[in-house]
Amino acid sequence: MRVMIFADMEGVAGIQSWEHVGGSSPFYPEGRELYTNEINAAVRGCKAAGATEIIALDGHGGSYPSGKPFMSWINSKLEPSAQYIQGYAWARYVEPMQRGEIDCVLFVGAHAMAGVPNGVLCHTVSSEAWNNATINGTLVGESGIVAAVAASFGVPSIFVSGDQATCEEVVNLIGPNVVTAAVKIGLGRYAARNMAPQDACDLIETKVKEALENRDNWPKPVHFDSPVTFHVELATSDRAAAFQGREGVTITGPRSVEASGATFWEAWDKFWYRS
Ligand SMILES: [Zn+2]
Secondary structure, three states, rough: EEEEEEEOOOOOOOOHHHHHOOOOOHHHHHHHHHHHHHHHHHHHHHHOOOOOOEEEHHHHHHHOOOOOOOOOOOHHHHOOOOEEEEOOOOOOHHHHOOOOOOOOEEEEEEEOOOOOOOOOOOOOOOOOOEEOOOOEEEEEEEHHHHHHHHOOOOOOOOEEOOOEHHHHHHHHHOOOEEEOEEEEEOOOOOEEEEOOOHHHHHHHHHHHHHHHHHHHHHHHHHHHHEEEEEEEEEEEEHHHHHHHHOOOOOOOEEEEEEEEOHHHHHHHHHHHHOO
């Protein structure tokens, strides 16, 4: 069994403020520790289920100016027997899936899409730049985008940990067979009822193992009819300028842009920044 784990930081237990996920705040080092512990728990769950290859990707950009892009784990504490992708553009590391070397995708530390009332630190890609995103008219958050990327290569997304709103969002998109580990309940965007970090890690490890061992009941890769259109409603009109002249990207309104392709990956590859 070969697994890719797409990790993010906002959905980790104990985290409910931007200060925890980037910048020079004293909360950021604690956030990194909590984040590292949860990815380690997921890796242990994979190993317990007999996974032969585990590739974990740090998908947390760091939202503060001095936040570290895609490298928030504490490397010296990472669980052995897995590989860790760091510093790479978001939702772009697909080579193992292109080669047919990945059986399933997991989400750890995921957060809800923009505008979800009890979604802790909810946003879609950028709080400042994007209001929302759709695939063929279906609203998606970051987990939906990554699930659609994986599905482009026939790979199912089978597990999610994060707050309760995120778990519901992923089940709504992918179906009830996704295994969920809700490690906190949002009490607004900046407040949460959290599990103790150790309890959250235990839950993640147990549920990841359970998900991987239940291959007969894995959800199918999320399906979108071809051609697949990815549409983004930007927050402000100046954001559209960044897409001017981009081949394959259409500016459809003062604050809206889209791209299409035979698969979601084809659309995403035209649309998304390479670094
Ligand atoms: Zn993040």
